[in-house]
Amino acid sequence: MSIFRPSTPLLSLSGLLVLLALPGCARFDRGPAGHWDELSLLSAPEGDVFDPTMVEGLPDPARRFLLRAIEPGTPLARRVEVAMEGTLLLDPERPPLRMEAIQVLAPPEGFVWSARTWGGVMRIRGFDRFSRGEGEMQWKLFGLIPVMRAHGSDVTRSAAARLIMEGVLLPSFLVPRVGVEPRVQWEAVDDRHARFRVTLAGEEIVTTVEVDEEGHPLRAWALRWNEGAYERFEVQLSGEFQSGGYRTPSRVVAGWRLGDPDEFRFFDATLTAADYR
Secondary structure, three states, rough: OOOOOOOOOOOOHHHHHHHOOHHHHOOOOOOOOHHHHHHHHOOOOOOOOOHHHHHHOOOOOHHHHHHHOOOOOEEOOEEEEEEEEEEEEOOOOOOOOOOOOOOEOOOOEEEEEEEEEEEOOOEEEEEEEEEEEEEEEEEEEOOOOEEEEOOOOHHHHHHHHHHHHHHHHHHHHHHHOOOOOOOOEEEOOOOEEEEEEOOOOOOEEEEEEEEEOOOEEEEEEEEEEOOOOOEEEEEEEEEEEEEOOEEEEEEEEEEEEEOOOOOOOEEEEEEEEEOOO
């Protein structure tokens, strides 16, 4: 996660008021034209529904998780659109910013995460994405002044891992099915942990999930590319959100190297809406 360090000089009060009044400051930036729409139009094929027999033979933690997460007979969604609110820490030396975000999540095809943040007079909005096989991040102060843009192979590798890890919010993606590519391969670890492997954009992403006795996912982590090296990226999961036959965690806390002395815990969000198709 890059840290934004705007170099723009401070604006006058009148200038700030003009910028805050512009429509672009309030809207979500959904990324390049057409990418969000392509992902949001994906939907479950007719008759493709969840049957508990689909998870027979999986490691017990994976089976518990999927049986709790998807009600029998529920269409196996291809995408979910979610809304969330919480905080985003951009600079460890400053307080976190309040955040609202929307996301279309459709592994393995892609995701677009669009957010707007504010703290005092600061307003930043933009998006992270993996779509059409490429990753990108683009953020602007007041919706106008670029403060960060990143793309290229390093961003694509990192975004691909994020997309696969976030499969815990679209449990239908994690149900192994014949003929569905890329194949999701589950492996046993112990009675509380299982991991799944998926290869995407040349990356083999191995995500370990901790699951309690009732099937609630508690944590998920993987090695994710970050500025030239692989680092442990982790999400901590709690609560429960129900929609359309799915039960998923309602709160997500994320960061690099969680639990280590140098952890960077930068994301804390609660889901407020979810639409599975």
